[in-house]
Amino acid sequence: MSQPAVQLASPPEATLSPEVFRRAEALGVTLLRLRDGGEARALTASGRVVEAIVASSLFSGALRREWSSLTAAPGTVRELWPGVRVASLRPGPGRLAVHPPVPKKLYAVLLLGPELTESEQFHGVCGEAGLDRGAAAAEAQGDSTVSAGEAHRLALTLSWMCEDDGNLHRRGGELQGLSLELADTYEELSLLYKLASSLRVKASPETVLRDACEELHQVIGFRWLALSLVNDPRLNDVSGQTICLHVGDFDPDEMDAAADALMQRYPDLHSPMIVDRAGEIALPGVESLGQNFLIIPMRLDDGVLGVMFGADRLDGDLISSVDAKLCESLAGSLTIYLENHMLYDDAHSMFLGTLHALTAAIDAKDSYTHGHSERVALLARMLAEQVGLGHQVCERVYLSGLVHDVGKIGVPEAVLCKPGRLTADEFGLIKLHPQIGANIIRDIRQMEDLVPGVLYHHEKYDGGGYPTGRAAEEIPLFGRLIGLADAFDAMSSDRTYRKAMKLEDVLAEVTRCAGTQFDPELAAAFVQMDFAPFDRLIRKHERMRRAA
Amino acid sequence: MVTQPPLVLVCDDESHIVHVVSLKLRNAGYEVITAPDGAEALELVKRRLPDLIVTDYQMPYVSGVELCAALREDEATADVPAIMLTARGFRLDPAELHRARIIDVVSKPFSPREVLLKVQAIVPVSGGRQAEAPSPDQSPEAA
Numbered sequence: 001m002s003q004p005a006v007q008l009a010s011p012p013e014a015t016l017s018p019e020v021f022r023r024a025e026a027l028g029v030t031l032l033r034l035r036d037g038g039e040a041r042a043l044t045a046s047g048r049v050v051e052a053i054v055a056s057s058l059f060s061g062a063l064r065r066e067w068s069s070l071t072a073a074p075g076t077v078r079e080l081w082p083g084v085r086v087a088s089l090r091p092g093p094g095r096l097a098v099h100p101p102v103p104k105k106l107y108a109v110l111l112l113g114p115e116l117t118e119s120e121q122f123h124g125v126c127g128e129a130g131l132d133r134g135a136a137a138a139e140a141q142g143d144s145t146v147s148a149g150e151a152h153r154l155a156l157t158l159s160w161m162c163e164d165d166g167n168l169h170r171r172g173g174e175l176q177g178l179s180l181e182l183a184d185t186y187e188e189l190s191l192l193y194k195l196a197s198s199l200r201v202k203a204s205p206e207t208v209l210r211d212a213c214e215e216l217h218q219v220i221g222f223r224w225l226a227l228s229l230v231n232d233p234r235l236n237d238v239s240g241q242t243i244c245l246h247v248g249d250f251d252p253d254e255m256d257a258a259a260d261a262l263m264q265r266y267p268d269l270h271s272p273m274i275v276d277r278a279g280e281i282a283l284p285g286v287e288s289l290g291q292n293f294l295i296i297p298m299r300l301d302d303g304v305l306g307v308m309f310g311a312d313r314l315d316g317d318l319i320s321s322v323d324a325k326l327c328e329s330l331a332g333s334l335t336i337y338l339e340n341h342m343l344y345d346d347a348h349s350m351f352l353g354t355l356h357a358l359t360a361a362i363d364a365k366d367s368y369t370h371g372h373s374e375r376v377a378l379l380a381r382m383l384a385e386q387v388g389l390g391h392q393v394c395e396r397v398y399l400s401g402l403v404h405d406v407g408k409i410g411v412p413e414a415v416l417c418k419p420g421r422l423t424a425d426e427f428g429l430i431k432l433h434p435q436i437g438a439n440i441i442r443d444i445r446q447m448e449d450l451v452p453g454v455l456y457h458h459e460k461y462d463g464g465g466y467p468t469g470r471a472a473e474e475i476p477l478f479g480r481l482i483g484l485a486d487a488f489d490a491m492s493s494d495r496t497y498r499k500a501m502k503l504e505d506v507l508a509e510v511t512r513c514a515g516t517q518f519d520p521e522l523a524a525a526f527v528q529m530d531f532a533p534f535d536r537l538i539r540k541h542e543r544m545r546r547a548a
Numbered sequence: 549m550v551t552q553p554p555l556v557l558v559c560d561d562e563s564h565i566v567h568v569v570s571l572k573l574r575n576a577g578y579e580v581i582t583a584p585d586g587a588e589a590l591e592l593v594k595r596r597l598p599d600l601i602v603t604d605y606q607m608p609y610v611s612g613v614e615l616c617a618a619l620r621e622d623e624a625t626a627d628v629p630a631i632m633l634t635a636r637g638f639r640l641d642p643a644e645l646h647r648a649r650i651i652d653v654v655s656k657p658f659s660p661r662e663v664l665l666k667v668q669a670i671v672p673v674s675g676g677r678q679a680e681a682p683s684p685d686q687s688p689e690a691a
Contacts, residue, residue: 179567183660190659
């Protein structure tokens with residue numbers, strides 16, 4: 001994602017790669033470093049004769065004379081004097097320039113010919129260097145000398161090689177750059193993939209949002225990244241929350257305030273906004289959070305859902321449109337996730353609300369049983385938790401408890417509310433309510449699994465209950481749980497035919513009937529429970545009944 | 549003795565993967581050698597024993613699992629830990645992985661950052677190998 005800083009100054013000077021040196025030495029030619037003033041230096045290991053030639057004033061003078069032709073065409077051989085040939089080498093790719101300046105320095109190759117030792121200049125060079133001419137001539141002939149034609153071919157080949165080598169290096173640099181970019185792309189792809197697979201409605205929004213922001217923060221390399229949501233009851237735990245990931249210290253309150261201010265400042269922002277200087281936002285306190293900001297709105301059809309914002313890349317680069325795109329696509333996915341979550345929450349609270357209304361309607365038929373269904377639901381869930389059932393199952397037990405008496409809707413009010421003893425016929429009508437209730441909810445797909453709690457809550461462990469007379473483990477667990485909760489609540493509250501019993505008496509009764517009326521294991525767990533939540537609920541229901 | 553950076557062999561027939569992984573590791577201070585397939589990787593480890601191998605699963609000639617299984621047969625390379633890259637959704641037999649002593653599996657498209665974290669967990673840069681001493685008992689214990 002990061003772009004190399006643009007350099008307008010002259011590009012760094014290209015150098016010959018070690019590979020070129022190695023090859024020149026293997027070919028027995030000398031590489032030189034030349035300056036326009038005539039200075040020359042051998043770069044590869046060379047004999048005394050070569051050293052003497054390169055250091056001579058003759059060589060230096062010839063270089064100055066030939067400088068412009070030497071620099072004009074790399075690979076073209078210039079003969080400085082008989083047997084001494086030089087060709088410039090240009091490392092790197094040939095640059096296209098309209099008016100290329102004459103370079104002040106050059107790489108070059110020195111190629112000696114066999115005719116060298118015959119020349120008048122050779123005498124001069126030997127004299128200047130204090131070399132014995134005969135020995136120098138023998139040494140020079142021992143050095144690999146090449147003919148003019150050979151020199152031409154060698155120079156051309158070497159200059160092509162230098163160009164290719166330069167190209168190779170440039171490509172290597174490009175490859176490195178592309179690999180870095182590819183690595184970033186992999187990072188983003190993997191981030192989006194992970195996000196997509198973590199966006200399940202059932203996961204807690206807090207976890208999903210925090211995980212997503214953490215991953216994004218790691219990948220994007222901002223100093224801090226925050227996500228802030230508006231207040232909406234459907235957002236549950238994350239309503240009005242700000243999640244912030246940061247390097248170094250930050251004041252969470254300050255971040256919260258900044259989020260609120262940003263949402264108010266840009267209520268109509270529909271697409272990402274990059275701010276280069278905090279001053280442009282014109283919000284008090286924002287400068288203390290950073291300079292270079294990225295602001296991504298999160299919107300629903302009907303308004304603002306929240307905002308994702310971050311500041312200052314850790315590598316010092318400015319935030320780019322690529323950063324913005326990645327954050328936007330992540331924020332977009334999170335928006336859809338949250339919207340789904342809100343719809344799910346709507347549907348779920350509608351379902352619960354409807355159930356509560358239904359059970360309240362049944363309880364209202366008999367003022368003595370006011371709140372009975374809710375208390376049975378609570379007790380059954382407490383018992384389910386006490387015996388170590390999973391969270392999901394406990395929630396279903398609660399719902400089953402809530403609707404366990406729904407069948408009473410089909411029993412005449414006169415019978416339900418009759419004070420005193422019931423006749424056999426009347427009791428027969430009462431005994432129909434589990435079956436009626438099961439029939440009512442059986443066809444609702446979302447409530448199918450609640451049927452056993454409704455149908456079997458009047459069975460007894462010894463088989464003496466109704467409607468089927470099942471015994472022990474044949475009675476489904478939901479039926480045994482709710483049956484015990486139901487009996488406990490009946491004994492603990494006032495009824496038309498008697499006053500409420502004391503808690504210790506009720507618990508003694510539960511223990512006494514373990515194995516006959518109740519599942520002995522459940523009964524043993526039941527009497528161990530803390531009944532404070534039940535007491536609170538019963539007091540609440542009494543207050544409501546008095547107020548009614 | 550001078551500590552040298554840990555040596556990691558990256559083996560994948562897809563050159564872009566090799567580039568991405570080795571660049572990430574080199575930038576984090578590892579020395580990296582690469583091979584385009586399992587057969588060449590086997591030749592390479594005979595010459596230089598790596599501290600860790602990151603290999604692709606599906607490769608021509610010798611697959612990643614076959615490569616690791618072959619390493620286990622030679623006493624000199626038996627303990628070199630390995631991390632495997634696979635296409636996402638590709639089912640690998642856990643027993644086969646266990647036999648080939650493949651410590652971790654990363655699904656493509658992978659996060660290079662995560663691969664680096666996994667490598668660092670197995671061979672930290674600071675705890676690199678000792679200077680040239682290519683005897684088998686110098687190799688780190690397999691996890």
